[in-house]
Structures are given as structure tokens and as C-alpha cells.
Amino acid sequence: MSSPVVRQWYRDLAMGVRFTFTGGREGWVRALLTAVGVGLGVALLLLTTAIPNALATRESRSAARQDVGTVYPDDNMKSKPTDKSLVVADTDTEYRYREIRGRLVQPEGANAPLPPGLRKFPGPGEMVVSPALAELLKSDEGKLLRDRLPYETVGTIGEAGLVGPKELAYFAGATGLAERIDGSVVARIEKFGPPFEQPEERMDPILILLTLVVFTVLLMPVAVFIATAVRFGGERRDRRLAALRLVGSDSRMTRRIAAGEALAGAVLGLVFGTVFFLIGREIAGSVQVLNVSVFPSYLNPSPVLALLVALAVPAAAVAVTLFALRGVVIEPLGVVRTAKPARRRLWWRLLLPLAGLALLYPMIGQGSENGEFNEYMVIGGVVLLLFGITALLPWVVEAFVARLGSGAVSWQLAVRRLQLSSGSAARMVNGIAVAVAGAIALQMLFSGVEGRFTKSTGLDTTRAQMELTLPQGVSVSAVGEKLKQAKGADTATALSTSTVAGTTGDPEDVTEVTVGDCVSLREIANISSCRDGDVFLMGSPDDPTTLKLATPNRTLYFDPSYSGDTPGAEVAWKLPGEVKKVTERTDSLWTAVSGLMATPGALPAKAEPFLYSTVYVRTDPSVPDALDEVRNAAVAIDPLIRTWEWRTTRQVDQFTTIQTGLLVGATAVLVLIGASLLVSQLEQLRERRKLLSALVAFGTRRRTLGLSVLWQTAIPIALGLIIALGFGVTLGAVLLKMTSTPVAVDWPNVLAMTGIGAGVVLVVTALSMPPLIRLMRPEGLRTE
Structure with missing residues (x-):
């Protein structure tokens, strides 16, 4: 140039x-x-x-x-205190379905690493909390949580120690943690942060x-x-x-x-x-x-x-x-x-969505097993298909309103205005139509592929609603009895597991043993006769190892895997003279249980440290906040008891993250849609201020003008949503085909997306009524 x-x-x-x-x-x-x-x-x-x-x-x-889990458990259990060591216990919990990050800390030296966000370590019985947790504890809503955290608040966690301002987190001082180091819940560390660079996971x-x-x-x-x-x-x-x-x-x-x-x-x-x-x-x-x-x-x-x-x-x-x-x-x-403008041409407006489909078509059938998607073709195809809505909608609005006939005065005013400026009406609707079409396509895609990233946990939530993992050294029978008496608990089933072998040293023949009282064992097996001291065998008759070890009067050994490191650490267990065979319940609390089952009276007293114990709680549905009541009771017994709410399914973290990001982004876009539509509506009213004032001056009722504005909005919106429905279902079907997923339309959700778009427009129209009334005054005819 x-x-x-x-x-x-x-x-x-x-x-x-x-x-x-x-x-x-x-x-x-x-x-x-x-x-x-x-x-x-x-x-x-x-x-x-x-x-x-x-x-x-x-x-x-x-x-x-990052703290607990930065050192391998075996190495951590053998570690020694130093001037730079800190013992940390993971006490994460939940409160009314909100996660709370909790840590108990015990510095072992003057140079122990300070957790990010803390200025000094809290003393025993003290805690430092996040601002959001401090606010929750002070509110009436946090009354039940205050009973779970019986510490004195002495400070707040700084931004460096939190991932967000609304995160619930605390650090509490404690004593006696060193004796309970297991490398998984309680660990000794000398620094915070990942111990090694994590390999990048392929998405x-x-x-x-x-x-x-x-x-x-x-x-x-x-x-x-x-x-x-x-x-x-x-x-x-x-x-x-x-x-x-x-x-x-x-x-x-x-x-x-x-x-x-x-x-x-x-x-x-x-x-x-x-x-x-x-x-x-x-x-x-x-x-x-x-x-x-x-x-x-x-x-x-x-x-x-x-x-x-x-x-x-x-x-x-x-x-x-x-x-x-x-x-x-x-x-x-x-x-x-x-x-009168020239009629809009249709042919080139159809080329845009067709070009988008042409870009997406070569990738049909690809996915996890059949290669990567071309990101440029994906973005280009989706953009062209959605952009086709903005090209096609003005033609549709013009063609539709040109055929509208007579009616009430408000209808005639609206139709005539649309006939003279159908382009302006279509522009106002373009954004909402594109957003609804995209939302429909995404909803179809997420619903279609959700099964690939949702796995069954195999847990029967009708049998139990909560699982409590006990740290070693805590009496499972005592915990079970206390939880049975806890508010919010209907029943509590205490079960423990361990491994036993036929020889010491480096055994080849091993099997599992499940320990519980008769009531608890009946939750997983069909047992007709049971008393304390009995031992049972459950498993496949084709398992020769278990059948060999389950011989009456045979001596088995607990903890054989560590006996080579500490000779004599194994504990001998002589089976009774009768080992009864039982079968698994069809609705067993555990699935695929096999091996030996024993009541506590059948085990030697020294075997308890080798047991890994879990308590399963069925909550009382009549008690409000029953889950949190049980959590409070567990923390009162031992703060290191971990609690888990049972769920029938779990989703892949990456899928959940993308879904969360979509919902957060969609919320922001929805707010933008409403605000932008309101600005567009106000701009159009301002353009027609003199016309509205003239109509009022000639005696037109304000109600008639208000209805005309509503019709002017409703007609293009209805056409835009119909087009969005067609384009959204088409794009969703293509995306499902691309992932080799059967095409299925969840019509209730699709119609809900369309209804949300219509609802936003109705809200915007209602908000534009007060400015419309102010504009409908004869003074608007004044000019310079």
C-alpha cells in the first residue's frame, strides 16, 4: 500500500x-x-x-x-528423627459434602520444614485454619464441625498454603505421631513438595x-x-x-x-x-x-x-x-x-455448515483406539458449523416474517418492525442461538462418552454408606462397639484382614484371612452356626493353596513377608480341629472374598498388630447429617481414623475436571449472554425512542407497545432456538460418531438447554420494560 x-x-x-x-x-x-x-x-x-x-x-x-506420600512407606517406617524432620498425619475429612484438608504436625527439630502458608508451627491442641474454615467454624452452620476439631484457633493459613480462597484447610499441633508412622497416613518428611518429577500422563x-x-x-x-x-x-x-x-x-x-x-x-x-x-x-x-x-x-x-x-x-x-x-x-x-432491501441469498449460507461437516467427517470413528484427532480440523469444523447459524438465521427470520399477516395492533407493530429490520433482530439472537447449539452438542457428547470414564466401584450403598479405615494399634472391636452407639449410625460391621503362610522365611504358599465376630462375618458369608473361636473356609474348591493351608490343626504364620528382615517377628497360629466350609452371600458386603475366615477368639493375642481393620457403617436415615455425626464419633475415638463415603461409581479425574471447567465456563457465558442481550435491547429501544414517543402521543397504549416489544423479541428467539436445536443435535451426532459412540439424544436435557436459553431472553425482556416505559413519553419528540 x-x-x-x-x-x-x-x-x-x-x-x-x-x-x-x-x-x-x-x-x-x-x-x-x-x-x-x-x-x-x-x-x-x-x-x-x-x-x-x-x-x-x-x-x-x-x-x-505435598507431604504424606513423598517417601516410600517402607523407607519412611525405617526413618530416624533428625534436626530437619517433621512428622505429618493426613486427617482429611468432609463436612456436608465439602472436602476439608487436614494435617496434624509434630516438628522433631529446630529446622523442621514449615508448611507453606504458616508463619510458625501450632502447638499441641492448637490449629491454624484457612480463612474460609475460620468463617465456617464461627457460623451457625459449623456447629457440628466445631465438635470434630477440638483445637484452639491461633492463626490463619496464608495464600501460599491454599489452592483457593474458599478452600477449607487446617494444620493442628499434635504429640506422639512418631510412634504411629506407617508411611501412608503418618509420615516423616524433611521438606514439602513432590519428591521427584512426575512423568507426564498421556491424555x-x-x-x-x-x-x-x-x-x-x-x-x-x-x-x-x-x-x-x-x-x-x-x-x-x-x-x-x-x-x-x-x-x-x-x-x-x-x-x-x-x-x-x-x-x-x-x-x-x-x-x-x-x-x-x-x-x-x-x-x-x-x-x-x-x-x-x-x-x-x-x-x-x-x-x-x-x-x-x-x-x-x-x-x-x-x-x-x-x-x-x-x-x-x-x-x-x-x-x-x-x-425495500434485496432478498438475502441462501446458497452461500448453507456452504458454511456443510464445510464444517466436511472438516469433521474424515475423523469419524477415531478415538482412544484409532488415533488422535486433528485439533485444527476439529476447531475449524465446529467453528464453521456454529458460524453457519449466524449466517442462516437472518435469512430464516426474513423469510418467516415476510409471510406473517394481520393480527392485534401489538402484533402488527412487531411484525412490521421485523419486516423492516430483520437483520437487527437476527443479530440480537445470534449469540444465544450459538450458545444453545453448542450446549446441546456438548451435552450429547458428554452423555455419550461418560460411560467410558465412569467406573463402577462395586460397592452396594444399600448395605453400608460409610467405610472407616483404622490405623494399626487401634482395637477394632472397641471401635466397632463405640460406633454402634454413635448418633447417626444404625449398624457397624467391623472386619479385619491379613495374610498368613504355611512357612516362615520366604513363603510360597500364602492366603488371606478375614477376621470378625459372628455378626460381622455373616455380612459376607452364609453361616448357619457360629461362635467365638470358630474358623471358616470360603473360596473356590479349585484353589489348591487355600485348601492345603486350611487343614485342621495346621500351624500358619502371620506377617511372613517381614520375617526375613526381623527373624522371629512372625506369629504362629494353630488352626482348630474343625474348619467349616461356607459360601459367599449373593449380596456380600465384600465382593470376591476367599481364603480363611476367623472369629477373634480363634487368633493368638499377638496377631492383632498384623491386622488391617475396617468398620462399615449403615447410617440412620432419620438422623440429620448422619454421615457427619459418624465422622465426629470416629475422630473422637482416634483422629487418625480415615472415613470414606460409599459411592456406586467414580469418574476419571481428567473427565471430571473438564466437566467442571465446562460448567464454570458456561456459567460465565450465560451471564455474558444476559448482559449483552440487555445492552442490545436497550440500544434498539434507544434507536426507536422518537417512534415510540410519537405512537404514545397519538394515543397508543403503553401495554400495546410493551407487547409489541415482547413479540419482536419472541419471534426471532423462537426461530433462533429451533435452528439451534437442529444444529446442536447435528453437531452432537457428528461428535459422537467421531468417538465411535452410538448416537442417542437425551431429549429432556436437550429441551432443558433450549429452555434455559429462552429463560435468559425472558429475563432480559422483563428487565428492559422499565427503560421502555421511560422512553414512551411525549417529551421524546423534542429535538435540537
């Missing part, structure tokens, strides 16, 4: 910028509306670019405080596909809203450009001036977006979505991505403006667009 042309472009763009800020009240109002619309989109874009950094920071904070191709589609679907409505915002006040702008033609500018110059106005609004939108982002970042510190919270300092966008947003938004504003003016003839005496 030659230098004179560059200077001409510069002068015309600069003139458009000056018109934006020196065009009086109308210019400022239009600039502010554009800036707010663009700013909301920019804020969400900046938030999106900050998410990877936020997740990485959370991960690094979590890794930096499943389907999870990669989910991630790509989630980001694309969440960002597409943002791009659509930004493109819509830069066209606010288009009709008034075109009339101003007609005046410029009257004083001598040519058509190209007027378009460059219009691009300058759009550029100014986009740059102002960048400023607004930065402000909105900074405000939203601070608000993020006080909000928790799906148990995920982040500190404001986490949300720092990547400089490269932020620069890309700063360059792409103004460039897109200029491009959209020039594209919008391609069919508008601006003459010195007016804008030809006020005449």
Missing part, C-alpha cells in the same frame, strides 16, 4: 475516531453502548486466556505443599476432543457478541455518513470513517473490558462454583494471548463494519437501505 493511500486511510480513520468522541450526546451514548458490549466480551476473553495460568498455579500450589484423545470442543463452544458466543456490539447504532451512523457525502466525501471515504468509529468503540471496549476483567477477577476471589475457587492473583492472562485479544478485537470491529456496509448505498440525500 503506497504512502499516500496509507495517509488517506489514517486521516479517514482518525476522523471517524473524532466523530465518536465529539459527536455530542448521541455519539457518546453509542460509543458507551458499543464499549460496554465489546467490553463484556473482552472481559470473558481475558478470563479465558487466564484459565490455563490459574489451573497451573493451583497445581503448583498443591504440589508445593485420552476423547478427552482432548472434549477440551477442544468446550473451549470452541464457549468462545464462539463471545465472538458473536463482540461482532454484534460494534454494529450498535448502525442506522444513525449511516445517516451521519450520508451528511458527509453531502459535503464532498466519496463512498470509500465514508466507509473508512465508519471503520474509524468502530475502531474507536472497540478500543474503548478494550479499556472497559480490562476494567470489567479486573473487577471480575476481584469478585472471583469471593465466589465458589462447583467447589472450585481461585485467588485473584491466579487470573493473570498470558501476555501473548492478551496481546492477541488486544489486536484481534479492533481488527474484527473494522472488518465487521466494512462487511456490514457492503450492501448499503450511502448517498448525499440519504441511505438507500430505507427502501
